[in-house]
Amino acid sequence: MQRKELAEAIAQRLKITDLLAKQIVKEVFIAIIDTVIKEGRLEMRNFGVFSIKERKPRKARNPKTGAEVLLPARKVLVFKPGCNVKKKLARG
Secondary structure, X not given: OOHHHHHHHHHHXXXXXXXXXXHHHHHHHHHHHHHHHHHXXXXXXXXXXXXXXXXXXXXXXXXXXXXXXXXXXXXXXXXXXXXXXXXXXXXX
């Protein structure tokens, strides 16, 4: 599902315009990203936790040439689902 489809589904459920739903979805994503960058972590009860994890530098290979390349350390966004999400995923 893409962001546009998510916004359309929300618009139908709440009986609001697609444009308003798209703006809401966009602002929610911006707020999540801004909070994680500022605080380093965003916890949403019963949904999950977004946090930043530092990846260590590592060796990799160029698939075309086979040459070894050193990838630098970097930060990545990780999501750990909460118990309600885990239960729903387990049910299918």
